[in-house]
Amino acid sequence: MSEEQFKAHEALVKELNDPTLRAEYARAYDNYKPGIVARVLGYILVGSGTLVYGKKPSYAKFKAIEVIARIPYQSWEVATYTLLTALYSNEERAIELTKTSxxxxxxQDNETMHVVVLAQICKRLKCNGLFRHTLIPLVFALFYFWTIYILYMLSRRAALELNYLFENHAYHQYSQFLKDNGERLRDTPVYSDFLVYYGRNPRSEYELFESIRNDELVHRNRSIRELQAKKA
Ligand SMILES: [Fe+2]
Ligand SMILES: [Fe+2]
Structure with missing residues (x-):
């Protein structure tokens, strides 16, 4: 990610801490209706997460969410690269694919930061089960990568809409977590070298989770904006 893109994203994430601005930003895509393919796959994806990690947001559930959340972005990058190999002569399509890439x-960089920081918190709190919180997400990630790759090849729309649903779920889970644990999170400092390296300096876990919640909202909205940019 370029320095300029990073700065623009960070500025937006800060702005979205304002509840009025956030509601306004979210409203543009709050009522977006994905197609049937994304809805069925989204239901299975979110449903399996609830089944394995419970309905309530927790550190351990977030770690699993973040392992999975990175995957579509990597998968899209490979899929767009593959498609560009075949479609380089169609400039319009090439621009669209390059933008998604x-x-x-x-x-990817942003989600990587989420997973590394969450892993550090889980390590400190010892909320990491080898099977449930490490192996399951890892195996699922491998399967998910190729599912999304094929889905993107068959229907770019379904792939982006599925991501919209997943990011929407993540956004609401983080919002819930902040609401339920606000006071405690405000009193909990964050220790992560990766976070400093990334360029974010939250003073507490509350600020950290606020910023992650906002990241997911940006990802959610942008997934649909990518689709609509094609129509424009
Ligand atoms: Fe994330
Ligand atoms: Fe995300």
Whole structure:
């Protein structure tokens, strides 16, 4: 991600801490209705997460969510690269694919930061089960990568809409977590070298989770904006 893109994203994430601005930003895509393919796959994806990690948001569930959340972006990057190999002579399509590829690279870095920081918190709190919180997400990620790759090849729309649903779920889970644990999170400092390296300096877990919640909202909205940019 370029320095300029990073700065623009960070500025937006800060702005979205304002509840009025956030509601306004979210409203543009709050009522977006994905197609049937994304809805069925989204239902299975979110449903399996609830089944394995419970309905309530928790550190351990977030770690699993973040392992999975990175995957579509990496998968899209590979899929767009594959498609560009065949479609380089169609400039319009090439621009559209390059834009998605750029978004996916920015989001990958951002999601990587989420998973590394969450892993550090889980390590400290010892909320990491080897099977449930490490092996399951890892195996699922491998399967998910190729599912999304094929889905993107068959229907770019379904792939982006599925991501919209997943990011929407993540956004609401983080919002819930902040609401339920606000006071405690405000009193909990964050220790992560990766976070400093990334360029974010939250003073507490509350600020950290606020910023992650906002990241997911940006990812959610942008997934649909990518689709609509094609129509424009
Ligand atoms: Fe994330
Ligand atoms: Fe995300």
């Amino acid at each position: 750029q978004f996916s690279r920015e989001a």
